[in-house]
Amino acid sequence: MSPNISDMKLRRAVTLAEVITASAIALYTIGAAWAVYIMVWRWYYEAAPRVEAQRMARAAIAQIVDGYPDSTTGTYTIGSTTYKRRNGIAWATEDPTVTSDQIDYQLEPDSSNIRSYYMATVPDSGGLKALYYKDSNGTSHEIRATRGITALTFEKFEDKDETVHNNIITVTATAEKEVRGTRSQPYNIKIVYSDVIYLRNTRKDAP
Numbered sequence: 681m682s683p684n685i686s687d688m689k690l691r692r693a694v695t696l697a698e699v700i701t702a703s704a705i706a707l708y709t710i711g712a713a714w715a716v717y718i719m720v721w722r723w724y725y726e727a728a729p730r731v732e733a734q735r736m737a738r739a740a741i742a743q744i745v746d747g748y749p750d751s752t753t754g755t756y757t758i759g760s761t762t763y764k765r766r767n768g769i770a771w772a773t774e775d776p777t778v779t780s781d782q783i784d785y786q787l788e789p790d791s792s793n794i795r796s797y798y799m800a801t802v803p804d805s806g807g808l809k810a811l812y813y814k815d816s817n818g819t820s821h822e823i824r825a826t827r828g829i830t831a832l833t834f835e836k837f838e839d840k841d842e843t844v845h846n847n848i849i850t851v852t853a854t855a856e857k858e859v860r861g862t863r864s865q866p867y868n869i870k871i872v873y874s875d876v877i878y879l880r881n882t883r884k885d886a887p
Contacts, residue, residue, distance in 0.1 A: 726859060730869050732828070733855035737873040739825040740811045740832065740853035744783075744797050745770050745877050752816045754789040767795065767813065773881045775846040783834045783849065788881075790816055799832040811853075830856045837876060847882040851875055 747768030755762050769776065769785050774793065776785035782798035796814040801807060802822060811826040837848035852874040858866040 729857060729859045730871070733857065733869055733871040734873075736826050736828045736855045737853040737871050739823070740829055741851060741873050741875050743811060743813070743823050743826065744768065744851050745875065747771075747813070750815065752789070753787050767815070769797065769849065770877055770880060772879045775882060776849065776879070778834045778836055778849065780834070781832050783851075787816075794818075797834075799829065802827060826853075828855055828857070830854050847879040849877045849879065851877060 745768050747766045749764035750767040751764060753765035753767050753771075755764055757763070765771065765787065767787065769783060771787055772785040773788055773790075774786050776783050777793045778784075782796055784793040784796045786793050786795060794814075794816050796812075798812055798814070799809050800812050800820075802810050805827070808827055809829055811823040811829060811832065812820045813823060814820045831852075831854035833852045835850045835852075837845045837850055839845065852872060854870065854872045856868065856870040859869050860866045
């Protein structure tokens with residue numbers, strides 16, 4: 681009795697078109713995976729350090745301008761709630777003393793320019809620098825969010841008539857480092873942020 685052909689499992693050869701299609705899909709998948717790998721590599725070794733440098737420079741500027749609530753600056757009361765005053769230079773009450781990398785100033789409870797913002801090397805950090813705040817008791821506090829900045833400058837604003845304004849301070853923070861990413865040689869990242877700060881309670885012109 682002859683076998684029933686309809687019950688037999690027939691096998692056919694793989695065509696050339698199917699081989700080419702499968703190869704194209706495989707190559708496309710590998711290429712996409714490689715592109716994602718390069719993107720992640722570049723982000724980790726190149727973009728991430730740049731973002732971190734930007735964060736440090738911005739943090740330095742924000743700290744100098746507004747500061748943070750500080751028990752040595754006194755308090756004020758609104759309704760039944762008492763608040764600590766902030767220690768940023770925007771609330772300085774007299775002409776600040778400015779050098780290239782430090783500003784000395786006073787706030788409402790102070791009688792002289794005894795507070796400071798400046799940059800210094802962090803102990804046991806391998807040479808890293810950071811922004812420091814010195815309070816009215818002479819105690820210096822590292823602003824950890826700024827660890828890694830490389831330059832900090834202060835300058836009193838001078839207008840086109842060469843008039844110096846003691847109540848306007850230009851602050852510039854720089855974060856610079858060498859990064860090895862997908863390139864064969866290290867390359868330099870340099871982030872510079874600058875802000876012009878109006879000191880609300882300080883007289884306008886230099887004597």
